[in-house]
Every structure is written in C-alpha cells, then in structure tokens.
Amino acid sequence: MRNKYSVFSLIKNALSYHENWQRAWKDPTPKKEYDAVIVGGGGHGLATAYYLAKKHNMNNIAVVEKGWIGGGNTGRNTTIIRSNYLWDASAGLYDHALKIWEGLSQELNYNVMFSQRGVMNLAHNLQDVRDLKRRTHANRLNGIDAVYLSTEEVKKFCPIINTSPDIRYPVLGGTLQRRAGTARHDAVAWGYARGADAMGVDIIQNCEVKGIKRNGDSVEGIETTKGFIKTKKVGVVAAGHSSVIANMAGLRLPLESKPLQALVSEPVKPIIDTVVMSNAVHAYVSQSDKGELVIGAGTDDYVSYTQKGSHQIVEGTLNAILELYPIFSRMRMLRQWGGIVDICPDASPILSKTSIKGLYFNCGWGTGGFKATPGSGDLFAHTIANDEPHKLNAAFNLNRFVSGDLVDEHGAAAVAH
Amino acid sequence: MFLINCPYCGERDQQEFKAGGEAHIERPKQPTELSDDEWAEYLFMRKNIKGVQFERWNHAHGCRKWFNMVRDTSNDEIKAIYKMGEKPPA
Numbered sequence: 400m401r402n403k404y405s406v407f408s409l410i411k412n413a414l415s416y417h418e419n420w421q422r423a424w425k426d427p428t429p430k431k432e433y434d435a436v437i438v439g440g441g442g443h444g445l446a447t448a449y450y451l452a453k454k455h456n457m458n459n460i461a462v463v464e465k466g467w468i469g470g471g472n473t474g475r476n477t478t479i480i481r482s483n484y485l486w487d488a489s490a491g492l493y494d495h496a497l498k499i500w501e502g503l504s505q506e507l508n509y510n511v512m513f514s515q516r517g518v519m520n521l522a523h524n525l526q527d528v529r530d531l532k533r534r535t536h537a538n539r540l541n542g543i544d545a546v547y548l549s550t551e552e553v554k555k556f557c558p559i560i561n562t563s564p565d566i567r568y569p570v571l572g573g574t575l576q577r578r579a580g581t582a583r584h585d586a587v588a589w590g591y592a593r594g595a596d597a598m599g600v601d602i603i604q605n606c607e608v609k610g611i612k613r614n615g616d617s618v619e620g621i622e623t624t625k626g627f628i629k630t631k632k633v634g635v636v637a638a639g640h641s642s643v644i645a646n647m648a649g650l651r652l653p654l655e656s657k658p659l660q661a662l663v664s665e666p667v668k669p670i671i672d673t674v675v676m677s678n679a680v681h682a683y684v685s686q687s688d689k690g691e692l693v694i695g696a697g698t699d700d701y702v703s704y705t706q707k708g709s710h711q712i713v714e715g716t717l718n719a720i721l722e723l724y725p726i727f728s729r730m731r732m733l734r735q736w737g738g739i740v741d742i743c744p745d746a747s748p749i750l751s752k753t754s755i756k757g758l759y760f761n762c763g764w765g766t767g768g769f770k771a772t773p774g775s776g777d778l779f780a781h782t783i784a785n786d787e788p789h790k791l792n793a794a795f796n797l798n799r800f801v802s803g804d805l806v807d808e809h810g811a812a813a814v815a816h
Numbered sequence: 817m818f819l820i821n822c823p824y825c826g827e828r829d830q831q832e833f834k835a836g837g838e839a840h841i842e843r844p845k846q847p848t849e850l851s852d853d854e855w856a857e858y859l860f861m862r863k864n865i866k867g868v869q870f871e872r873w874n875h876a877h878g879c880r881k882w883f884n885m886v887r888d889t890s891n892d893e894i895k896a897i898y899k900m901g902e903k904p905p906a
Contacts, residue, residue, distance in 0.1 A: 709830065
C-alpha cells in the first residue's frame with residue numbers, strides 16, 4: 400500500500416530525520432509476459448502506463464527504460480507548458496493536456512509544481528504581428544485563453560524587456576496565455592512513476608530494447624538486455640530514439656532526430672515572473688524556483704544522437720537574449736546541455752497505430768513535447784487499450800503522411816521548430 | 817560542432833555548412849505513376865540512423881556547392897566525404 404504524502408507524513412518523517420520515507424516505486428525484475436509493454440520511461444511513457452492502469456484497468460503492464468526514468472528529454476527540456484496552437488487538432492490535443500495539468504498535483508498526490516505564470520510570445524515584425532493576431536483569434540474560437548498585447552502592454556507585463564524601437568528586432572507586440580506556465584519536469588516523471596507503480600505497473604530501469612519480435616504482422620514481444628519479454632501490445636515512447644526502435648520492427652518513420660539545446664544561468668533573485676518566448680529571434684527565457692534563468696535555444700539542422708549541439712546555436716540565442724534583456728548582460732551561465740528531439744515534417748506529433756498489429760508509436764513531439772505529457776499519456780493509453788485512437792489524437796495518425804492531411808504547425812504554432 | 821573538409825574549399829567550421837538530410841534518395845522517374853504510399857516514402861520517410869549515415873551537405877557560406885558525407889550520428893565523426901555523382905564508399 401502506498402503511503403499518501405501530506406503535511407502529516409512530512410512531520411512524521413521529519414521526526415525520524417527523513418530516513419524512513421517509503422520507496423516511491425519498486426525495482427522489479429521483468430516478468431515473462433505482460434499485457435502491454437511501454438518502451439521509454441520518460442514523462443510520456445510513464446503517463447501512458449499510469450492511464451492504462453487507471454482508466455483502462457490494464458495493471459499487468461511494464462515500462463522498460465534503457466537508462467533511468469526521466470533521464471532523457473523529460474529532464475532536459477525548459478518545462479514550458481502552453482496550448483496556444485493554431486490548428487484545431489493541435490488546440491484540442493494541447494489544451495486537453497493543459498486541463499489535466501491544472502489538477503495533476505492533486506491527482507498524483509505529488510507536487511509537480513505547476514505554475515500558471517503565463518507564457519508571452521513576442522512579435523518582431525509586421526508578419527509576426529499578423530500571425531500572432533490570427534493565432535489569438537484561432538485560440539479563442541477553440542476556447543483557449545489568449546490576448547494580444549501592444550508593445551506598452553508587453554513592457555508592463557514584463558518590465559525587463561527592452562522595447563526600444565532601435566533594437567535589431569524591436570518588440571511590436573505579443574500574445575499572452577495566462578493559463579500557460581511551467582512545471583517541475585523531474586517531478587512529473589516521478590509522480591507518474593509512483594502513481595503507476597502503486598497500481599501494479601512494473602517500472603524496469605536499465606533495460607534496453609534490442610529487438611521487436613514479430614509473427615507476421617503482429618507483435619509477439621521484445622528482446623531486451625534483461626531477456627525476452629512476451630507481450631501482444633508494445634507502445635513505443637522513445638522520443639529521439641523512435642526511429643531506432645522502428646527500424647528494429649522494419650518500419651520507417653517520417654522523423655529526423657536532432658540536438659536541441661538549453662542552458663541555465665547562475666541562480667539570482669526573482670527577476671522574471673513569466674515565460675517569454677520569441678519565435679523570430681529564437682530565444683525563450685523563464686526563471687526556475689531556484690532562481691536560475693532557464694533559456695531554450697534552437698535545434699541543429701543535422702541528424703545527431705550526441706546530446707550536444709553546436710556552439711553557434713547557443714551563441715545566437717544568447718545574442719538575442721542580451722538584446723531583449725540588457726539587464727542580463729553580466730549574468731554567468733552555469734550549465735548547457737542538449738537533448739535529441741524527433742521532428743516530424745509537419746512539426747506535429749504522431750500518436751498512432753502502425754501497420755504492425757499491437758505496435759503503437761507516440762513520437763515526433765519535436766521541440767515541444769513536455770507540455771503535452773499528461774494529455775499524450777492519456778490519449779496514447781486510450782489508443783493502446785482500445786486499438787483505436789481517441790477523437791483528440793485521431794488527426795495525429797501515421798497515415799497522414801500518405802493521405803496528405805498534415806497538421807502543419809511549422810511556424811503556425813507560437814514558436815518555430 | 818565539428819570541422820568539415822569541403823571537397824572544393826578544404827577544412828572549414830561546420831557553421832559554414834547547411835545539412836541537407838539523407839543522401840541517395842532518388843527522385844521518382846515516373847512521378848505520375850506513383851501511389852500515395854510511394855509518395856509518402858519518397859517525401860517523408862527517413863532512415864534517421866543512429867550510427868553511420870549517408871548525407872548531403874551544402875557549403876552554404878562558402879562555395880555553395882553540394883557534396884555527400886558519411887557520418888556517424890552517434891558521435892558526429894565524419895567517415896568520408898565525396899562529390900555529388902561519385903559512388904558512395906562501401
């Protein structure tokens with residue numbers, strides 16, 4: 400039985416110097432057979448397992464992770480959550496996730512530190528202004544909160560922004576989604592892992608998938624570094640390594656895996672109480688609860704699995720940050736890292752069945768998957784349990800690349816991908 | 817970030833170059849005969865290999881010529897560079 404976290408458990412454990420907290424999840428050895436196996440123990444994979452157990456009564460399932468849970472892109476992103484996407488299909492998908500975020504800490508009994516501090520997107524030229532206004536209207540038609548801000552309103556909302564008309568990319572306006580914000584990325588993985596584990600899900604770490612066994616057109620199981628696991632349903636949520644797993648099953652995906660970088664500064668006192676993103680100059684900044692500025696840069700243009708990225712990408716982002724926020728000019732950067740993001744040609748994800756029965760893919764989230772974690776898990780669990788997509792992820796099928804019915808969020812979303 | 821030995825200009829910083837994606841994807845000879853599946857395969861599906869991959873690169877801020885590269889995507893090590901039209905190394 401899982402102990403509930405509360406102020407009373409905190410006091411009780413404080414009395415024993417926090418040395419007797421219950422393990423948040425077990426460390427099981429894999430069984431011979433499961434009803435379903437999720438490949439990838441990041442936020443999306445763990446959320447999928449959680450909702451499979453919770454909403455679809457599939458408790459005899461496992462999550463296999465080649466490293467440790469939340470050690471991939473879940474622990475590497477800039478934690479931004481928003482749902483201000485242009486197209487109806489995307490708006491439905493991302494706002495479904497945002498609605499779950501709003502009650503997630505209570506649901507999981509785990510503080511994911513979801514903070515609705517607002518996300519502001521800046522416009523730097525006339526086309527940006529037109530695009531952002533159009534997106535604001537589209538968001539409102541889909542029931543998503545959005546307002547368009549003038550330059551003065553941008554300055555009022557975030558006073559440290561340089562709104563001088565003389566800068567290289569002057570701020571001509573912006574949009575604001577107040578329900579958007581940030582969350583603690585590790586806590587999302589840990590919270591879902593703890594919740595899934597409590598319902599009987601086996602979370603198997605340091606277990607790399609080496610092959611997918613097929614019998615004709617159906618899945619029979621997976622070969623792993625901890626032996627063969629028999630299962631009829633495999634849900635792959637492997638982010639940057641999705642193509643690697645797909646190749647094992649003889650599938651090709653419309654993905655390219657590229658390094659995306661982020662960096663944080665030394666911790667400072669509160670200076671920016673929202674998230675500001677700029678598409679044109681490709682700079683995002685927010686401040687973590689520790690006080691570090693969290694800065695997101697862009698992707699490199701070549702395929703790489705190195706989790707590094709090029710120096711000039713970071714340099715370009717920091718140039719933009721300095722022009723927009725001169726106050727940061729003497730800030731020192733503490734850490735820089737890269738994650739491998741799997742990008743679809745239309746910059747929208749794939750949550751889909753495949754031509755192989757029992758093999759499902761949840762991938763292609765590209766540079767912006769963290770925000771969708773709860774919704775992605777919920778809808779992917781539905782897809783796996785029913786062998787049919789939910790209406791909210793029906794448009795995100797693999798077949799759209801054959802039919803041509805793409806969800807083109809390249810440039811249509813609030814950021815460039 | 818790495819150095820690339822352009823077959824026309826010599827060794828230059830990678831930031832002078834533009835990656836052009838997977839190499840040796842042949843343009844369909846009979847586009848009107850292609851099924852939707854074949855179009856999807858040609859336009860969108862990629863090998864996206866972790867390991868040795870054949871790629872096209874363009875010296876965008878240099879001679880602006882295209883060439884091919886064999887690169888290990890797991891460590892960014894360049895194995896070979898050869899001109900367009902030349903046979904890929906085995």
